[in-house]
Structure formats: structure tokens, C-alpha cells
Amino acid sequence: MGITIYLLTFLLLLVAVYGIVAKKNIVKIIVSLAILDYALNLLLVLVGYRTGGKAPILSPGQSTEQFVSSAVDPLPQAMVLTSIVIGLSIMALMVAMALRLHEKYGTFDMEHIRRLKG
């Protein structure tokens, strides 16, 4: 069961890699990078999950021992929280570059944006 979930997450990651490598359209590549971001975040959250676990928020009257034995791992969640926001800023940067490229070349096709080479 668990290995199926992990492998399906890796399949999502591979769909994104396929999109990045095999597509020529810049918007498609940006979308694929966003999907790659999702897949990695999902993988980290899955590694920290505990079966039947609760959100790592302390209820009133709950002791630390009960908390440690019932909560999911909060460390991957904290890292992923940072990662999500950084993913958004990177996407904003990529979108700005795509806008500027379309303004200059009139297309999103990588084959026609050749003046960047060399």
C-alpha cells in the first residue's frame, strides 16, 4: 500500500520530467516545472506521515508524550512550507521571462528563440 503511494508520486514526478524534456513550448515547460514542485513537496509530506496521525498542533490538556506519539512529523511540513513559497517566486520569475520573450520574439516556441544560443 505504502509503496504504491510512493511509486505513484514518482510517476507524477516523471510526468513532469517528460514535459520539461519533450516539450518545446515555454508555457508547457513552466507548467511542468510547477508539477515537479508539487511532486517533490508531496513526497516529503508523505515521508513524514504517520498512520492515523493528527496534525502537529497541540490540543489543550494534551501532554507532550501523547503529542509525540500521535502527531505526524512536523519537520518535513515546515520545510515544504518554505518550498511552496519559493516555488511561487520562481514561477513568477519564469512567467516574467516568458512574457518578455514573447514580447521580443512573438512566440513561445523554443526553436524560434535562437538568439540566446551562443
Next chain:
Amino acid sequence: MGLEWMVLALIGYMVVAALIAVEASDLLSSVIALGAAGFGLSIINLLLGAPDLALTQVVVEIISVVLLVRVVLTRRDTSVQTHRGALRTAVVMLGGGLILAAAFFAFGGLTGGAGPEAVPPFGQPVLVHKAGDPVPPGAAAAYVEGAVKQTGSANAVMAIVLDYRGYDTMGEAAIIFIAIMGVYTILRRVGRSKPHAPPGKEQTP
């Protein structure tokens, strides 16, 4: 067990949405499929006990879809259907198969997650070290045990983000600032068009 099946179904939904996003013949459909995948991820986070992540994911998803729709909506483009060569795709498929096989072994497909180097099996994170446990405890143990006593925050995730890993969060803020400065630099109009010709030169139309 029901929750794991729901998570599995939602990841399958995300894979389908990602395939549509990659293969759609229209850029707007592609962007909307990306939004669908992101909301699926938000629901998965909610099911996996990460409400902070679910909220952040919804907000980020809306913003990124708005940004991409802004790019896609008014721009005509004919290169959507063009692929790179078949060789590249074949290499991607081959490498993908190898990565899947590696993931199968790394996540304990055969041994069930035994051994000190293996990733712990699904649903059993190494939060606290127990006697006779082959896997050493992670950093999360100290964070979880000390969260309330040391930081006074009932939310362990926020205790880590804002207190234990405060420098990481500062770096995140720096990255956001740099990204915003980059977007502004790329998109600004000043110095690109020439409304005022420099002195001594004729302005060419």
C-alpha cells in the same frame, strides 16, 4: 485504511491532471489542468495532517494560475503541438523507468523498509528514538518535544518555521525579495523603449 485509499485516488487524480496539463493542445487548458492538480495536492495535504500546507497551497495555487492565465490568455501561439525528437522522449522514458525501479528499492519494495539506510515505511516516521530501534532519531524529535516548552507555540510546524529554523525563513524572505526584484527588472519599461532620445543623436522611428 480508508484515508490511504483516498490519498492514493487523489494522487492518481493529480497524475491524470498533470498528463492533461502536459499534453493539452491549448495553453489555457494546460494552465487550468495545472490548477486542478494543485488543488488536489491541497486536499492531500489536508488529509495527511498538514493544514498549514493545505492553506498555503490553495493561496499559492490561485496566484500561480492567475499569473499563467495572464501570460496565456491574450497571446496566440502555434507551437503547442510540436515535440522534440523521438530520441529525447525515448531517453526520458528509459530514465523514468530506471528512476521508478530505484524508488521501488529505496522505499523498501522488497525488504519492507528494514535496515538503517532505508526510508522508513509509509505511515511510520522516525520521530522518537525507541530502544532497539535500528534507525537513529531525526531532528524532529527534539523539535516536537521542545516545541511547547521552548517556544510556547502550540503549532509545532510554526515553532519550527519561525523559531528553530528562523534563518531558513529569513532566507526564504530574501529569495522572495530577490525574485520580486527580478520580476520588476525584467518587466519594467524604463530604458527599453526610447521616448526621450539621448542628446546629440537623431531619434529613429
